[in-house]
Amino acid sequence: MTRRWIVSTALAVVAFLVASLAVSVALARPAHRGIGQPGPLVIVSMPSLTWADVSPEATPALWSLAQRGAVGNVATRAISAHSCSLHAWLTVSAGARATIGAGPGQTGPDGKVEPCNRMPAPTVVGEGARFQGWKKWRTISLKRPIPADIGLLATRLRERGSCVTGVGKGGAVGAADYNGFVARYYSSVAKADFTQCPVTMVSLSDKKDSALADLLPRLPAHTTVVVTGHADDTEPESMRAAVVAGPRTPKGLLRSPSTRQPGLLQNADLTAMALSRVDRDTSYILDGRKPGVQPQDDADRNIEHVRDVSQALYAEHRVVAPFFIRFVLAVVVASLAGLAMLASSRWRSWGRRWFVGVGAVTAAMPVSTFLVGMVPWWNSSRPGTALSLSIVGIAAVLATVAVCGPWRRWVAGPAILLAALTAVVIALDLTHGSPLQFVSIMGLQPVYGGRYYGMGNVGYALYASTSLLVAALLAGRWILRGERRLATLTVVVIGLATIIIDGYPAWGADAGGPLALLPAFAYLALNAAGLAVTWKRILVVGGATFLLVGGLGLLDYLRPPAYRTHLGDFVASLIEDGRLTSLQRNIRANWTMLTGNWINFFVPVLLLLTIYVLIARTSTLGRPVAEVTRRVRYLGHGLAAIAICWLIGFVSNDSGTAIPPSGMIVIAPLVIMIAASTGRLTPNDVPESAVTDQDVDDAPLATPVRAG
Template structure:
């Protein structure tokens, strides 16, 4: 026992110096704690050791990544980006395209040209900024970072107008020193930077803007930014050598360079971020994705390194490095490739959904025409098989589109054609597998296989980090900055549609032997796996998923078990969904604040009295999506067109559904469960109408797969009967 106590005491004494060193403020040593070198419009495609050596040097000293700068509109102006740093969350300037007022505008768009503070040290247009963000949906408070640094007793220095916005207090006044950035006078800029580095704890530099829509247009502004970067680099290196200390250096572009959004550069080095190896990969708990950070992460990291982040409300997290170091050229090439992927995906997402909708509508219309013009017994086996194959291919498209990023189609000469080819090949291969005799003969075999593979791939991707769905045509786009990990709304819609189908397909053999309760248990086990992956904060982190999935799974289980649905049971089912998501959210909230996802963050927002604001924003996005989303508009128009065609020509494809359910009664249980989840998903998710549209686009082909299989059997039986009735010659 004495030896144990002595060893514990010795370990504590050894740890004390390290703990004290960590707790001591960095200002005890000469030089600043942290330097944020910011710019706007600078992409990794612009950074080159030959043409921009200073920028390349500053950006490749540690971990490298891409900054997602999305604010509250489709592109981010310089004022938006610097306000987001100042607010530590998404913020935005006034819409100057609608009302330019007296603001001076930058070229290429409707962005405000920033100017430094006047003699009164007040930031120009500060009242406009605070007024606009007070009405915003993220509760941004410009000046949050400046107030936090002042409260912590940290001295600051701003160089350039954007830096002044970042460090101003909520009153719009700049407390620390300020110097303009003039690339035309590098000696003066070097001296001003060196002065700031020697007297301030926190230094923020605005190198200026890189703007333009073509490389030629960007060359001039890029040269100015490079000149400023050279002066800042020289001052930073000189100060570090003289002081003998290592400053935490953050390099970030915080806004777009024109009206088309792009990934911007991001890099971090120094002790405040763990002294990452040069060429390692930058990441953040905000994104959970290697190579991705958001603008608010830079604000949170700056505050954390300066020891001023306690109690600050922010949507950002402290950046970190992952993976080993590698040559700068290799790291930059990977980031450029990811940037290219985001651009190509953004241009093809809407066409993909439109094409998929047409692919789904075609067999629906053919089925309706077939039902109207030809009795089932008289159907041609060839027609039935053709329709069956079309339905299988249509049902396999979501799976194929999810797997498509495994082939780097965006690097090819004609990306859209390559993507179409990849999706067609993968969907056709899946359809061929589902058409094999052992699978096709099983109850719900073809539909169950396609649904099962889709579910398996989606869950596996979520568990392994959602790398396929991020920047996939059927997933989420990083440039939108809505969700980087977990189960997004499209994935939820697909899982809501496939989970009951997979469950009843696996339960069918048990139900056929009269073991309905065991079949219901199988459905429940499938649903439980999906629910755990969807709802766990460390995996799916889908706040709106469990309240919609649980009732759908429960409805399917009750029908499979042969239990009659009553209003009391329906209310209990809905309540169970709310209970499950509440438990997930509470468990997440109990974790440290830095480790919480948006589930735990919502609990804290409710406790802070901000829950209604979050709900209102989600409802606004839901309702607004009905009128502003082109995909939602396409879905609504398609639905109206089908209804009109039905009333006009009496071609209603409802008989296939009745026939399919009559042949496979368990399919009715799956449809009831999936419909329940999709309707509830429409109500609780901010994607609104897209949730049921995406789910139905998968459910309908799955129903047609079952119906056309039955149609094929009827057609074959009819053909055999005709052959038997035909007298031999």
């Protein structure tokens, strides 16, 4: 038995490594190069500019810059869902998301955009200018749960013997120091002198290319020019265009350690770019990192890439609500049809097959929303329709493979296949930069302030839930063979791989995830070994969890500041300044999500209901689940471990409100598949009589925690 376990485990590891190597080859990228600034730096905002606006005919001046420089998109979200030029310039000034006032909300389905905050005008003082209310704005910004140190950029440059020129009201906001003073100020490009300071901030009133064409000839020799869409302003939320061109700017895709995505920056990265002129280490900036370039000589291909990403992100977000509403309605209708079949003795067997099929398609849908990223649906004339049909088509193919393959002979076989596929796809995506999550409707949602890389909360819910289910069901096979030691090893191996991929800073970079995963897998491992869950063991698991997460954070902290994730930044802020900024951000984000919509209050209810169903096995709600868990060894403990993971993940993650319902999307149909299946209750190599040898550990959460 041990030899079989070793061989099967080795084959699974080799298969994963081969798949990982294949993905690595497909995504191979040249080494990044830095952006040199031998002369002045000029940052120009053309509000709401996207790559859909850029072409040789419509924007010849910008197109010329893009042909000889590096291109990308800018994630412009500040504090509010809709970004405004005022907030964008404050963010550049602070190197962190900043705002004055509440800011507009997200654009609704009707496409109506709320008005932005008015851009304040400075008072001219000699060659410079001053914002009268700046000290008050700065005090308010520093008192926010996530403080924004507005004026940081200009003050730091001034302390290093440099200065910043502001052109236009927005440019002046970006160029103001801690006191709200702008060293050099010009109200318009026509009046500006671009030789006064090494760094100049220019705010154009619109995205007309003629204004840029008038500006470019007036710049000094060897100037590095940054042109950015900067903010949403009067248009719906989207990624905004960015171009960097200069004598030492390679052609290619802009890239920043803060986003880890080819062709993507944040507004705060421009702060790091400007400050890198005087500071080699700019890690004191909260959100921004110095950008570089992923070299690529084909300028047209570079523009096509960033335009495709912008179009995909714009389209996929608008598909989320209608797709899920229609999908849920379709599942409800299909379920009612299945119930009608089950009510008829003539069609009962077909009803069970129907539910297996419906469950398989529903369970395959989440992973299909990631795999669809390999299909260029955004190039369709109707991208939303193409995306929806592609997701359904992929789900149908995966469901067919699950219910028709040889594994169908075991009642849990199809469910294990779909759960394992979901976990493996997400794991491969994480270890290769999260390109599938990045554009998925169940992914990172970067336009709206989600993550840009690593593990998103929806992806985490799917990944954690399916990994735990696979571990439980595979462990159950070994328990049926009387091999509890191998069952425990199965849980430990899958658990370690799941936790490392989720928490490792270069992959999942998830702090809250391991906090929930380790106790859940520990619960599975203890029960697989036949050990009681005692308070002493709970304390040991809690200490191990703390050490694991702390260790991952410390390892990340020891990396160069430019390459740290939020894990390392949290440890750095705790060690160096005694601040808990990242923790405050997580708590604030979770509370905002929970209270932002009345429907989110049902999430705690869902959690409590799940726990009740697993505990009250003889209740009206608990009996159907208890019947399923009696059929498949160790499934009950798998569901209990998943509930533990959801509960801790709900509390410990930012936007943890999304975790329980997202996990339920994949776990519920998998359980329904198992319940409806007519396959063997054991794998082919285990006698059916083994299922009669049930013991008390098949009653998850029903056994009280022991004192010793």
